[in-house]
Amino acid sequence: MTTQNGGTGKASPGRTTLKDVAHRAGVSVPTVSRVIAGNYPVATATKRRVERALRELDYVANTHARALRGQGTKTVAFILNDVRGPSFAEVAHGIQEEATRRGRLCLVFVSGGDPRRELEAVGLMRQQGAEAVILIGSVHDDEVYRSRMAAIATSLDQSGSRLVLCGRPPLGDAVPTTVVEYDNEGGAHAITSRLLAAGHRRVLCFGGDAALTTSAERLAGYRRALADFGVAFDPGLVEKATFERGEAYLAMRQRLTRPVDFTAVFALTDAVAAGVLRALTEHGLGVPEDISLAGYDDVPPATDLRPRLTTVHVPYEELGRTAVRLALDRSPGADGPDQHALLGTHVVVRDSIGPPRHRA
Amino acid sequence: MTTQNGGTGKASPGRTTLKDVAHRAGVSVPTVSRVIAGNYPVATATKRRVERALRELDYVANTHARALRGQGTKTVAFILNDVRGPSFAEVAHGIQEEATRRGRLCLVFVSGGDPRRELEAVGLMRQQGAEAVILIGSVHDDEVYRSRMAAIATSLDQSGSRLVLCGRPPLGDAVPTTVVEYDNEGGAHAITSRLLAAGHRRVLCFGGDAALTTSAERLAGYRRALADFGVAFDPGLVEKATFERGEAYLAMRQRLTRPVDFTAVFALTDAVAAGVLRALTEHGLGVPEDISLAGYDDVPPATDLRPRLTTVHVPYEELGRTAVRLALDRSPGADGPDQHALLGTHVVVRDSIGPPRHRA
DNA sequence: CTGTTAGCGCCTTCAT
């Protein structure tokens, strides 16, 4: 016993290996392996001895070794801005559920919205040999981003993995990605139309950052609805702000120091709507009596707002599930370069929209 | 070239390996490895050739092989009931941040509150060789659970990993675990005291499941406050329900079909408080004019309730960070069997508590 | 400076 585990079981600290078990049971390593796999004949007596050793030594297989051999636990990776956002959380949940159902493990990484961290994360996930790498949520859509992502997508594809864009626009048909979007522009069009149909003509579009894909699309829907109703677009009625509740509140309070030249607000996000609602209320403006309010996302907390928020439902959980399903189901050989799913959105009518009130 | 990757680069589909790169650069495998590690002298010319090959072949190291060799990317695993709960999400965020800061990857598993899935998950995480396995949130605290967990903790400990109980009571001093709790009972005591100090004597304790550790502790704090104020405990004023918003609403509506024999409600959770608030409001009862309301958790959406909820702040994110910190910082040799952190809670006073209103 | 050798833990032939 010069080298290491001399005796009857494991001596050194660290994980129990097949060798330890084999020693203890007085058999060879492959025999133990076969008992575990159970797909090969083993004498009943031997089997029992091995099983006892297995139990006594509390053996667990080493996934890394298995992965190296080719057949290890597969994993699905996802990268998001922030787990705390209700909509992201919903997507994450969908991914989890579907991945677990298919016997996959989930790796998570939070990028904080920083493209560099996102890139770094993708690299790590690639090292891990993730079967799919899912990118969740909005992004600054510039040329650098697109070319980098295209390169990454190709790399992943070549190593048998898959880049999935979830709630983010495609990179182009040539790029081997799976894209799972929802009808972002359509939802914005629908809810803005709702506001316009109720008689509103001065609709403040509030929140978001035009450089972000999500904002841009929602803004586009807003503008298209305006055009459909023959209402001129007024840049003064587009107020950029963050997607974050607190800042939206502050920004709206700021806006209210100027004359109120709108009768309705389209908040680009439910969280923004919450902030807007608070600012409005504190300013003595009733919703929907004085000002109508619409949101976007239909996250659970929106139900607790008073009045209950009329908003656009986005199937976030389904988005996550679909992402996993598509990425995993594509036949490994046939490299259909482009998979694309577009999920529908719809307006959920609650209590925050009313007819416009004529103002002095 | 009889076997496989004969020629200049990688021929077979799948990941690029060191061997592929070595072939392409016309050097041996270890040389490539050294160029990558950069901790060993390599001729500049060779180095350049290798680097080019590396780039051209888009090489990424295989974490599993590295892990097998001993020095791979470490990972931290956490298991929770549901990512969608704001408080869980906060803990998850804290874990992420701290783990990433320390160069660890995160594995996540959603158990849906099912103890069996939790057990299964721990097994998977153990196979992965996770450095720490963090269990988040409340649990059904029976004997079976305790003994099973103790066994798992010991197993993990022996393989150099660590079981971390986060927001969940310890298993006993003998069990090698890291426990990161918050002062659950104390927070409940404090906020109930607040209600009692405001003059309330009939306080309905609403929501939760007494079999769950979290509920039990909060209920205990409630009772202790009652005792401190010399108010007799009335079992009729404890209403079990779920922790879930929607069900809480329904349960409260049900309760309101009976006579209103309380002047204040202590909701065991902010989500429950939201449901209760809605039921109360719809029943024509004003908060806090008619009924005072207190919550627990201080999750962000609580700010959007009207009136803004007075509640107990729980440092969830800090809980997550601390869990990672403790688990990773303990000196590997010295097996201090028990690590225990107890984080403080405090009441956040907002607008949902007022003096009791004398009722007919 | 570079290549050869060995071995991490597992599983899959192949040969008893």
Next chain:
DNA sequence: ATGAAGGCGCTAACAG
């Protein structure tokens, strides 16, 4: 029914 051998991809020792 069982053991011996080989190799997954990588890196640390040991030659040269």
